[in-house]
Amino acid sequence: MTAPAITSASREAPAATHAGRFRPELHGLRGLAIGLVVLYHVFFDRVSGGVDVFLFLSAFLLVGTFLRKVDRGEPARPAAYWARTFKRLLPPTAVVSLATLGGVYLLLPPERWMPALTDAIGSLLHVENWVLVQRGVDYYAADDSGSSPFQHFWSLSIQGQVFLLWPLLIAAAVLVARRLGRSPRTVLAVVFSLVLVASFAWSVHSTATQQEVAYFDTAARLWEFAAGSLLGLALPQWEQWRARRTARRSHRAGGPAPERTAVWVLAGWVGIIALVACGLLVDVQGAFPGWIAAWPLAAAGLVLVSGTTGHRFGVDRVLSTRPAAWLGDVSYGLYLVHWPLLALYLATTGKPRAGIADGLALILASLLLAWLLTRLVDAPIRRWPWAGARPWRAGLVAATCLVLGLAPVAGAQQYLLGQQREAEARAVADNPGARVLEPDYTPHPDADPDAEVLPTAALASKDWVSGEEKCTGDLAPAAGEAEQLDAACRVVPGDPGEPVLVSVGDSRMEQFSASLIALAQKHGWTVVTLWKGGCTYAPYTSLSAECDAFGDAAHEYLLRTQPEAVAAATTAYGRDGSESVLEGTDRAVSELTGAGSAVIAVRALPRLEVDPAACVAEHGADASECARPLPAPLAEDRPDAALLEAAGEEVHAVDPNPLVCPEQVCTPVVGNVLVSLDRDHLTGTYAESMQTGIDAQLRDAGFSW
Numbered sequence: 162m163t164a165p166a167i168t169s170a171s172r173e174a175p176a177a178t179h180a181g182r183f184r185p186e187l188h189g190l191r192g193l194a195i196g197l198v199v200l201y202h203v204f205f206d207r208v209s210g211g212v213d214v215f216l217f218l219s220a221f222l223l224v225g226t227f228l229r230k231v232d233r234g235e236p237a238r239p240a241a242y243w244a245r246t247f248k249r250l251l252p253p254t255a256v257v258s259l260a261t262l263g264g265v266y267l268l269l270p271p272e273r274w275m276p277a278l279t280d281a282i283g284s285l286l287h288v289e290n291w292v293l294v295q296r297g298v299d300y301y302a303a304d305d306s307g308s309s310p311f312q313h314f315w316s317l318s319i320q321g322q323v324f325l326l327w328p329l330l331i332a333a334a335v336l337v338a339r340r341l342g343r344s345p346r347t348v349l350a351v352v353f354s355l356v357l358v359a360s361f362a363w364s365v366h367s368t369a370t371q372q373e374v375a376y377f378d379t380a381a382r383l384w385e386f387a388a389g390s391l392l393g394l395a396l397p398q399w400e401q402w403r404a405r406r407t408a409r410r411s412h413r414a415g416g417p418a419p420e421r422t423a424v425w426v427l428a429g430w431v432g433i434i435a436l437v438a439c440g441l442l443v444d445v446q447g448a449f450p451g452w453i454a455a456w457p458l459a460a461a462g463l464v465l466v467s468g469t470t471g472h473r474f475g476v477d478r479v480l481s482t483r484p485a486a487w488l489g490d491v492s493y494g495l496y497l498v499h500w501p502l503l504a505l506y507l508a509t510t511g512k513p514r515a516g517i518a519d520g521l522a523l524i525l526a527s528l529l530l531a532w533l534l535t536r537l538v539d540a541p542i543r544r545w546p547w548a549g550a551r552p553w554r555a556g557l558v559a560a561t562c563l564v565l566g567l568a569p570v571a572g573a574q575q576y577l578l579g580q581q582r583e584a585e586a587r588a589v590a591d592n593p594g595a596r597v598l599e600p601d602y603t604p605h606p607d608a609d610p611d612a613e614v615l616p617t618a619a620l621a622s623k624d625w626v627s628g629e630e631k632c633t634g635d636l637a638p639a640a641g642e643a644e645q646l647d648a649a650c651r652v653v654p655g656d657p658g659e660p661v662l663v664s665v666g667d668s669r670m671e672q673f674s675a676s677l678i679a680l681a682q683k684h685g686w687t688v689v690t691l692w693k694g695g696c697t698y699a700p701y702t703s704l705s706a707e708c709d710a711f712g713d714a715a716h717e718y719l720l721r722t723q724p725e726a727v728a729a730a731t732t733a734y735g736r737d738g739s740e741s742v743l744e745g746t747d748r749a750v751s752e753l754t755g756a757g758s759a760v761i762a763v764r765a766l767p768r769l770e771v772d773p774a775a776c777v778a779e780h781g782a783d784a785s786e787c788a789r790p791l792p793a794p795l796a797e798d799r800p801d802a803a804l805l806e807a808a809g810e811e812v813h814a815v816d817p818n819p820l821v822c823p824e825q826v827c828t829p830v831v832g833n834v835l836v837s838l839d840r841d842h843l844t845g846t847y848a849e850s851m852q853t854g855i856d857a858q859l860r861d862a863g864f865s866w
Contacts, residue, residue, distance in 0.1 A: 594850025701745020
């Protein structure tokens with residue numbers, strides 16, 4: 162997780178307060194903050210708190226821009242602001258996004274390509290924070306999360322969203338103020354105070370209950386923008402008060418009286434020290450953006466409030482030096498380039514973090530690329546007279562950059578999907594999967610020996626099984642079940658009046674069920690899916706509050722609807738390498754058969770030692786390095802044998818392991834199909850190819866469709 166950067170302000174057009182005073186220390190503070198972000202990322206693998214400083218400063222500057230318009234009696238014109246702002250933001254974003262995708266293509270395995278393309282689109286559209294939220298809370302996207310080279314765009318996305326929202330708030334507040342005959346500053350202060358209180362309360366609550374979501378949540382960050390906005394409103398009045406106070410002292414002294422600067426010099430240094438220390442003393446990544454985020458905001462506020470002291474030991478003197486100003490100039494570019502360089506380097510080398518030598522090399526490379534990006538892309542477009550002369554021209558430049566950035570990304574996505582579709586069209590001949598294990602299997606005469614493995618490497622992580630429609634009518638969850646099952650209950654429709662099969666359990670059961678769905682469709686059965694990632698079906702076992710609630714609701718649903726058949730795992734394979742029968746499984750099975758449902762008792766699958774997709778990408782489909790023996794417990798007699806015998810003829814045992822690990826060897830590719838998409842889950846493609854073998858087991862166990 163990384164900090165955002167605001168667009169670099171040139172020294173020709175420096176940031177100023179509403180009072181019109183040039184604030185060189187603000188530009189230097191921006192450079193210092195991005196420097197801390199880079200240092201903490203590269204050397205400490207920590208977050209510095211600079212993210213909050215940038216959110217704070219961006220709102221401070223934004224409010225100053227609009228207040229100057231209000232003072233001049235000009236309309237707010239949010240659309241013009243949007244056009245000019247995104248004209249500055251999008252060109253460097255597009256260049257870095259496309260360059261990063263090039264690095265992903267050249268350096269990372271194919272299974273990382275599609276997630277990177279999704280991230281690139283999210284970054285260009287300034288919604289990457291929500292892409293990361295969805296990926297973080299989506300069980301089925303967990304294997305794609307990784308350390309994305311685009312992860313740092315989350316903060317720019319929040320910033321972009323606020324750049325869209327804030328001008329509307331300001332314009333509305335000014336309109337209300339004029340209608341009520343009030344001061345616009347007073348109304349704005351009320352509006353931003355309300356936003357601050359509401360967002361801060363939500364941030365504290367969300368950070369305590371779902372910190373991994375709160376970190377990327379726009380609503381949980383708005384209070385930081387509101388704080389910067391309130392400072393933007395108050396600071397000019399504060400500076401005017403200080404100026405009047407100095408003038409009164411001069412009058413009483415009968416001549417010029419210098420302002421007492423010692424306290425402001427001290428305040429400035431306290432702010433800088435607090436900012437530097439924040440990332441060292443606080444787990445920013447694990448604790449923000451709750452109340453503790455006020456720490457870096459207060460530090461930055463102290464620097465701004467201390468102002469330009471003119472003292473030779475003042476912080477403003479240091480932040481106004483040429484190196485600090487240069488770092489401020491390239492801060493946007495430095496933020497954009499440093500994280501992709503670091504992420505790609507660590508992913509390629511397999512290191513958890515950079516050392517001294519390679520870390521310094523990464524920082525130097527980042528500085529050079531940031532300077533080039535600023536010099537060749539950012540500054541020319543920002544200073545382009547034609548584009549800046551009219552808002553519509555600025556908007557045209559922004560839209561053009563957006564199209565130029567999105568077009569190749571969308572094209573690459575379609576190319577990868579096209580590869581998958583083309584391979585699927587020839588799957589019968591080229592990708593038989595588990596069908597090669599059938600005794601009478603003969604290769605297709607048109608089979609291509611060089612055909613690509615399915616699912617293709619770039620899309621393997623997306624090969625999940627799912628129902629087609631939401632459960633409705635008699636198959637819909639009842640009132641007491643709906644809270645747990647509404648999202649989980651899906652239907653693959655069969656012929657009207659034909660039997661119903663319910664597949665229930667966790668994501669491992671979900672993936673295996675592709676074979677059952679294919680068989681059910683052949684016989685016209687309807688399939689209902691009740692799947693929840695990480696929660697096996699165990700209604701009489703205490704697993705977790707979330708899984709227990711799901712298991713209880715699913716069991717009530719099954720007893721109420723009484724489907725003709727229920728497919729569930731009756732053994733579990735733990736991460737400790739043992740296979741077991743969960744407590745209460747016999748009771749659950751007995752109650753299901755007593756209600757008139759046949760039970761398909763599925764044996765647990767192994768958990769692999771290596772990531773099959775990554776291993777195949779590295780060594781090839783036939784690499785012996787990727788094969789592992791079937792774990793010994795799964796090669797022995799089933800631990801639920803007694804349960805199956807006692808349950809009688811209505812329970813039908815299925816063991817997918819001979820199809821998943823033929824001859825007790827778990828190879829990553831069988832019949833030119835990738836068997837597993839990760840260490841724990843079959844690919845839907847391979848599970849579907851197992852249908853003939855599973856059907857044979859069901860017939861042998863006495864089950865008939």
